[in-house]
Amino acid sequence: MHGESRWAAVSVVRILQNEKYKGDLLMQKYYIRDFLTKELEKNDGKLTQYYVENDHEAIIEREIWDAAQLEINRIKEFKRNHQIRELGSSSLEPFYGKIFCGCCGGRMVKKSRKSVWRCINSGKEKGGFCKAKPVEGHKMEEYVSAAWAQLVSQRENLLSGWEKDIAQGNALERLRAAQMKELTEKYPDWFQVAKNTRMVIGEIIIGGDKGCEILFMDGVRLVTD
Numbered sequence: 155m156h157g158e159s160r161w162a163a164v165s166v167v168r169i170l171q172n173e174k175y176k177g178d179l180l181m182q183k184y185y186i187r188d189f190l191t192k193e194l195e196k197n198d199g200k201l202t203q204y205y206v207e208n209d210h211e212a213i214i215e216r217e218i219w220d221a222a223q224l225e226i227n228r229i230k231e232f233k234r235n236h237q238i239r240e241l242g243s244s245s246l247e248p249f250y251g252k253i254f255c256g257c258c259g260g261r262m263v264k265k266s267r268k269s270v271w272r273c274i275n276s277g278k279e280k281g282g283f284c285k286a287k288p289v290e291g292h293k294m295e296e297y298v299s300a301a302w303a304q305l306v307s308q309r310e311n312l313l314s315g316w317e318k319d320i321a322q323g324n325a326l327e328r329l330r331a332a333q334m335k336e337l338t339e340k341y342p343d344w345f346q347v348a349k350n351t352r353m354v355i356g357e358i359i360i361g362g363d364k365g366c367e368i369l370f371m372d373g374v375r376l377v378t379d
């Protein structure tokens with residue numbers, strides 16, 4: 155299976171930390187809004203729960219399971235490195251926890267009802283030392299949109315890297331590369347892929363001298379100005 159049909163299978167898999175469950179998965183105890191860990195939501199009865207034994211589907215799940223373990227660790231490390239507790243979840247901005255200040259490296263945050271992202275180390279009233287200017291939410295979208303367009307325009311050049319990851323990478327690298335390959339083909343415009351933001355955007359660095367730097371989930375890094 156390829157592409158979205160494969161990801162759809164993931165949307166109902168509970169990610170289990172314990173390896174002994176690898177073959178047999180309790181389906182839909184949790185479901186996943188994004189396809190991996192951070193969007194886990196408990197299934198409160200909206201979806202039927204059922205148990206899948208190690209049948210042909212488990213081959214798919216196993217691949218996904220491996221990717222999920224790697225993603226769990228990646229997120230843990232990302233949070234530890236950046237000293238953050240939350241990454242974008244359903245109730246929060248998809249960019250939440252992923253935007254950092256290009257001047258001081260601090261996190262960029264957005265007050266719920268405001269549309270401006272600010273460095274946590276800026277703001278005179280709080281004794282902030284960072285001089286980075288705030289970034290309007292729509293401006294952030296524009297940067298990301300421009301970066302996506304740039305990525306799509308370079309698709310032909312990126313293909314070999316994705317193919318290589320798909321052939322040789324670990325489960326997570328294979329999955330991310332396959333996603334990027336497909337999404338850049340199907341959704342050339344950002345507004346089309348925006349609903350998959352969490353699948354696509356790893357990190358954004360903004361507010362320094364370099365414009366906006368975006369790290370995509372497959373490891374490609376782009377700078378737009």
Ligand SMILES: [Zn+2]
Pocket residue numbers: 255256257258259260273274275276284285286
């Ligand atoms: Zn800053």
